[in-house]
Amino acid sequence: MSLKVDLLNFWGDTPEDEFYASQGMRNKNDFFKTPHGTIFTQEFLPIELQPKGILCMTHGYGSDTSWTFQILALEAVKWGHAVYCADMLGHGRSDGILGYITDVEKMAAASLTFFKEMRDSDVNKGLPTFLFGESMGGGVTFLMHFQDPKGWDGFIFASPLFKMPDLMRPTRLEIIGFSLLRRFVDTWALFPDRFKGKRVVGDPIKGATIFRNPRRYTGKPRVGTMLELSRMVDDICMRMDKFNAPFLTLRGTADEITAPEGNQALFEMAATPDRTLKP
Template sequence: MSSETQPETPPNFWGYMPEEEYYTSQGVKNTKSYFDTPNGKLFTQSFLPLDQQVKASVYMTHGYGSDTGWLFQKICISFSTWGYAVFAADLLGHGRSDGLRCYLGDMEKVAATSLSFFKHMRHSEVYKDLPAFLFGESMGGAATMLMYLQSEPTTWTGLIFSAPLFVIPENMKPSKLHLFMYGLLFGLADTWASMPDNKMVGKAIKDQEKLKIIASNPRRYTGKPRVGTMRELARVCQYIQDNFSKVTAPFLTVHGTADGVTCPTSSQLLYEKAPSVDKSIKLYDGMYHSLIQGEPDENANIVLRDMREWIDERVERYGPKNY
């Protein structure tokens, strides 16, 4: 294709290579589909290893304003190349799923909607006897924790959190005055995109070249946060902190010490308060919020290596010996 006929923005983060060709080059098979739920259609993707037997299934949730495409899928592809069947869904209001863009007025419903797809795959004939893990990044970590709390404890073999949102940094917290004033409108302002955004993307991405790629994602939400979203995230963070005592599954939580979007305290509190007997925490000195998508490759590879070691060990420890 000549440069004159190419769109200004490539259709994918890797450029113009056809999708199937790219995924094959990465050693995975990708499928895209829509999953019907009572709350609307979810856009879903699967990433399956091409040339190896599946060891377990992993169910991934992206962060605020993002989607399962663009750079987030690099995480999905990595896990798939390690021998895992990966399933991901755009959250309601995100990417190609139904819902008002980036409106998270009821996080319990948002989490339950993705969970319905994840459980559908987890209990399917192919995967029901294999270990199964939930993975959540950033605000997707909060959604993932809600999914875990909404599930029977035995549903999930383990949990992986990347810079999860369980504690909002002081400078990112919504103004109580703003929320109070909007609250006087009896819900009319709930969907308004009128809260300060505190330049979240710039605080999340260290590698400037990757920041440009992330910023070129045509499905990324770039508007201001909605009133109801910020109110609900503040509520959910407190709810999760109050329920750390219910986390009994094995888990790994990782955080950069220079994270300006979600507090490293999120991971530290979970590690301290969860009664799980198999729990791990990794803090990466000087790394920003987006540990895999936004750090230089050498840093991202350290995080991925730690995740791989952790999940491989849990499959060996808890999984069937004949998979």
């Protein structure tokens, strides 16, 4: 399938309801108010099967839930799960300046508010519940564990941003300089774009498709965003030994945005005995 830049869906021009029905599922999207802002949410539910579990999914930096990230959700529904997704604050159709992250804890809490309401709804009571996070969304999902430590049966991390590769991480001079100026330039897209040209998947066609998302943030990293992500990975590294929930962590070998050492560190340090690491 050749993609047009102006398409709103990765599969082409087929109407959404028709496409989802052809996949054996129905989709519902809405806007959900949280104490931290309004977020855009999506539900993917099997048409004929009773769900055997629920999966709450968080996307990566600059992305949203309405493009190729849906492919994972569609597969999970085919496996018999009800899937719930939310555009993080500053992403997609949720509140905030596109590509701007002011507080990762609040960003995690906003999505978690929606996930908890879906988990605790009458229709889902008693079902196994899992949180999934991809890339930066993996780091955000890690933080959700500490905001709601007993509410989930397990966590799945896909190439999570637990550690930045050295070439991607802001230099000490950049952190000091931009921190001093943060009050004035927090939302400005001034950071060198070290993400540009880096692979997120091995297949170049899939990689090109990902970046054709019309709602994706493609500008230089904003000052506040990079400072906050640097703080997030430092915080995650300090809390790995306190992570105490079953988890599976996956690492795509073609991903150049996140560092595989982060996966390995969580596997070695986490407090839970129920842990799995797959390359």
